[in-house]
Amino acid sequence: MTTPLFDLIRHEIAHDGPITVARFMELALGHPEHGYYMTRDPFGLEGDFITSPEITQMFGEMIGLWSVVVWQSMGRPDPVNVVELGPGRGTLMGDALRAAEADPDFMDAQRLWLVETSPVLRDAQKKNLMQTMRMPAWRDSFAETGPGPLLVIGNEFFDALPIRQYEKTAEGWRERLVGMNAAGDGLAFVLAPGAADETLIPETLRAEAEVGAVFEDQSASRAVMTDIAKRVVEHGGAALFFDYGHFEHGLGDTLQAVKDHEYADVLAEPGQADLTAHVDFQQLAEAARAAGAEVLGPLPQGAFLDHLGLRQRADMLMMHADPDVVQVIDGAYNRLTDPDQMGVLFKVMAVTRPGFAVPPWGGGEG
Numbered sequence: 001m002t003t004p005l006f007d008l009i010r011h012e013i014a015h016d017g018p019i020t021v022a023r024f025m026e027l028a029l030g031h032p033e034h035g036y037y038m039t040r041d042p043f044g045l046e047g048d049f050i051t052s053p054e055i056t057q058m059f060g061e062m063i064g065l066w067s068v069v070v071w072q073s074m075g076r077p078d079p080v081n082v083v084e085l086g087p088g089r090g091t092l093m094g095d096a097l098r099a100a101e102a103d104p105d106f107m108d109a110q111r112l113w114l115v116e117t118s119p120v121l122r123d124a125q126k127k128n129l130m131q132t133m134r135m136p137a138w139r140d141s142f143a144e145t146g147p148g149p150l151l152v153i154g155n156e157f158f159d160a161l162p163i164r165q166y167e168k169t170a171e172g173w174r175e176r177l178v179g180m181n182a183a184g185d186g187l188a189f190v191l192a193p194g195a196a197d198e199t200l201i202p203e204t205l206r207a208e209a210e211v212g213a214v215f216e217d218q219s220a221s222r223a224v225m226t227d228i229a230k231r232v233v234e235h236g237g238a239a240l241f242f243d244y245g246h247f248e249h250g251l252g253d254t255l256q257a258v259k260d261h262e263y264a265d266v267l268a269e270p271g272q273a274d275l276t277a278h279v280d281f282q283q284l285a286e287a288a289r290a291a292g293a294e295v296l297g298p299l300p301q302g303a304f305l306d307h308l309g310l311r312q313r314a315d316m317l318m319m320h321a322d323p324d325v326v327q328v329i330d331g332a333y334n335r336l337t338d339p340d341q342m343g344v345l346f347k348v349m350a351v352t353r354p355g356f357a358v359p360p361w362g363g364g365e366g
Helices: 004-016 021-030 057-073 091-100 104-109 119-130 203-208 219-235 281-290 301-308 310-318 323-337
Strands: 080-085 110-115 137-139 150-155 164-169 172-180 187-191 214-217 237-246 256-259 262-264 274-276 294-300 346-352
Touching (some): 004 021, 004 172, 021 172, 021 274, 057 091, 057 150, 057 237, 057 301, 057 310, 057 323, 091 104, 091 119, 104 110, 219 237, 219 346, 281 346, 301 310
Parallel strands (some): 080 150, 110 137, 150 237
Antiparallel strands (some): 237 346, 256 274, 294 346
């Protein structure tokens, strides 16, 4: 099946040659007219996938209370920039702000920024946040948010940023590109004719890689992390990220497409399916440390949420609930924390100014 975006990609390949995987992801997800996120609300049962905030209000509530505690440890700066990257429908932030109302001073001090490029999702965020009476300022990138102390939240943000892929061949490393198939009627992965810069692949992986191994370079994610870490070091605050991926550098092709809650062919219908790749948390951590920040974690999501009190919150909500509601709440808790569901695959990492620990790693002034 061809799509309007397929025709544009085919034209670009015909004119300039095969494109990088990063370029393909940029077009498939963010093309102004035909990009996946520009044309739809993909969240929930009627969309293509469900994220933690859509599973239960408890997820956003934990983040809201976490934000208040961290703000208090920062010395209660007024104003403080609260920034969410890739805020989806605004569900997480709506739940977080409701929980944060426990400290009216925090609510008065916070200045809300949502980093979102999709006009469809901006409309959804506006509707969901209207009830909080706290309208955000929308920006296309983190770099456009205001200066000063900040709290940054990112849930499943880095997994959708473009990656570049490199494959080990008998002749050395080659970049993996997207070109046309032999019949000329579809897209296919091809290898660049020239050798890749092997210094892009961590030395430990180069030594163990066999022919056919794939390394994913997440330079786009590292660039965003560098900007965030520099701001945190300069102005104070903390950044908290939830995503699925691996603790350390690894080999493997993790690029995947999801449509209607099922895996799909990555190249088959550009612009019609979500594209993600597993996050290499070591790449993010190295970028943050190089910018002078301290990195806490990552921890498995289940352990993180339990440290913050998710079990106690679930028990409180179930205390006077009907049996069917109890089942829903308990099921949501298990989905977020069970090692066989989201509890281990998803990781949580914080980035702070050096010497400033945040829950659940500790606490302190900074």
